[in-house]
Amino acid sequence: MTLEVCLFPCLNDNYGFLVRDVETGTIATVDTPDADAILAELERSGWGPLSLILNTHWHPDHTQGNAALQAATGCRIIGPEEVRRAAPLDDVVRGGDTVMLGATRLEVADTPGHTLGHIVYRSVADNLAFVGDVLFNMGCGRLFEGTPEQMWSSLQILAAWSDQTVIWCAHEYTAANARFALSLDDRPEMQARAAEIMAMRERGEPTVPTTLAAEKAFNPFLRATDAADFAARRAAKDSFTG
Ligand code: ZN
Ligand code: FE
Numbered sequence: 001m002t003l004e005v006c007l008f009p010c011l012n013d014n015y016g017f018l019v020r021d022v023e024t025g026t027i028a029t030v031d032t033p034d035a036d037a038i039l040a041e042l043e044r045s046g047w048g049p050l051s052l053i054l055n056t057h058w059h060p061d062h063t064q065g066n067a068a069l070q071a072a073t074g075c076r077i078i079g080p081e082e083v084r085r086a087a088p089l090d091d092v093v094r095g096g097d098t099v100m101l102g103a104t105r106l107e108v109a110d111t112p113g114h115t116l117g118h119i120v121y122r123s124v125a126d127n128l129a130f131v132g133d134v135l136f137n138m139g140c141g142r143l144f145e146g147t148p149e150q151m152w153s154s155l156q157i158l159a160a161w162s163d164q165t166v167i168w169c170a171h172e173y174t175a176a177n178a179r180f181a182l183s184l185d186d187r188p189e190m191q192a193r194a195a196e197i198m199a200m201r202e203r204g205e206p207t208v209p210t211t212l213a214a215e216k217a218f219n220p221f222l223r224a225t226d227a228a229d230f231a232a233r234r235a236a237k238d239s240f241t242g
Contacts, residue, residue: 002021002022002023002104002125002126003019003020003021003022003101003104003123003126003128004019004020004022005017005018005019005020005128005168005209006018006019006020006041006045006047007168007206007208007209008037008041009172009206010033010034010037010038011033011034011061013171013172013173014031014033014034014061014062014170014171014172015033015168015169015170015171015172015206015208016029016031016032016033016034016037016038016041017029017030017031017130017168018038018041018042018045018047019054019101019130020045020047021101021102021103021104023102023103023104024102024103025047025048025102026051026052026101026102026103027042027047027048027049027050027051027052028050028051028052028053028054028101029042029050029052029053029054029069030054030055030056030121030130030132030168030170031053031054031055031056031061031062031063031132031170032053032055032062032063032064032065032066032069032087033061033062033064033065034064034065035064035065035068035069035072036068038050038065038069039069039072039073049073049075050069050073050075051075051076051101052075052076052077052078052099052101053066053069053070053075053076053077053078053079054078054079054099054101054106054121054130055077055078055079055080055083055087055089056079056080056118056119056120056121056130056131056132056133056170057079057080057082057083057114057115057117057118057119057132057133058080058082058083058084058085058086058087058115058117059086059115059133060086060087062132062133062170063079063083063086063087064086064087066083066087066088066089067087067088070088076090076091077089077090077091078090078091078093078099079091079092079093079119080092080093080094080117080118080119081094081117082115082116082117083117093108093119094108094110094119095108095109095110095119096108096109099121104123104125104126105123105124105125106121106122106123107121107122107123107124108120108121109122109157110154111131111132111134111154111157111158112145112146112150112151112154113134113141113143113145113146113147113148113150113151113152113154113155114132114133114134114141114142114143114144114145114146114151115133115144115145115146116145116146116150118132118133118134118141118154119132120132120134120158122161122165126166127162127164127165127166128165128166128167128168128209129158129161129165129166129167129168130168130170131158131167131168131169131170132169132170133170133171134151134154134155134158135155135158135167135169135215135219135221135222136169136171136173136174136177137167137169137173137174137177137197137207137208137210137214137215137219138174138177138178138180138181138193138197138215138218138219138220139173139174139176139177139180139181139219139220139221139237140155140219140221140222140234142234142238143234148227148228148230148231148234149227149231151230151234152224152226152227152230152231153227155221155222155230158212158222159212159216159222161212162212163211163212163213163216164211164212164213165211165212166209166210166211167208167209167210167211167212167215168208168209169208169209169210172206172207172208174197174201174207174208175197175198175201178193178194178197178198179194179240179242180220180236180237180240180242181194181218181219181220182194183240183242184220184233184236185220185223189217189218190218193214193217193218220233220237221233221234
């Protein structure tokens with residue numbers, strides 16, 4: 001019930017994740033943006049063989065390594081049914097299910113909006129969650145398939161978790177997100193947060209993970225007052241060029 005997480009950049013702006021259950025040594029990867037990068041990181045980690053792929057949603061930048069990783073390692077692939085649109089999948093999971101990563105229990109929640117079948121994985125014991133393209137540091141996923149109401153409900157599921165929850169997001173979009181956030185809200189603490197983000201990016205540091213507490217303080221989408229306000233903010237972000 002203790003997880004170690006190794007994060008590494010993949011493709012242009014994705015993150016790859018290797019996750020290790022300390023008690024049993026079982027290894028998973030969350031999503032598969034780039035099979036070669038994930039295999040290289042696995043090698044570097046010295047953590048041993050890959051047991052599981054955990055997919056969050058069907059988009060190619062989250063599933064395109066499934067086949068090659070399974071061919072290379074024989075791992076099992078777990079995810080929402082929609083993954084089958086793009087890639088191989090062994091076991092379908094949905095909201096309310098649990099996935100065992102060695103001795104660690106991961107709870108699955110349905111979080112439609114970015115895609116209709118998007119799910120997230122959370123370890124309550126470790127106070128962490130892998131949220132794919134639902135929530136980003138100071139941002140949220142685009143509504144490719146769902147309605148603003150669906151995405152707003154999904155964000156409320158995350159918002160109900162403990163403030164200390166560590167949030168592992170699947171993309172590094174934070175600098176652009178911070179510019180949009182500042183356009184809506186330029187409180188001094190927001191300016192300080194944006195400056196901190198820009199400095200981290202300039203040093204080449206990832207801004208992932210974040211925490212739910214930080215997102216409640218600074219994320220303009222979590223700070224919307226209701227679904228209509230969320231919809232207006234999401235539409236404004238889609239056309240924001242600043
Ligand atoms: Zn996506
Ligand atoms: Fe993505």
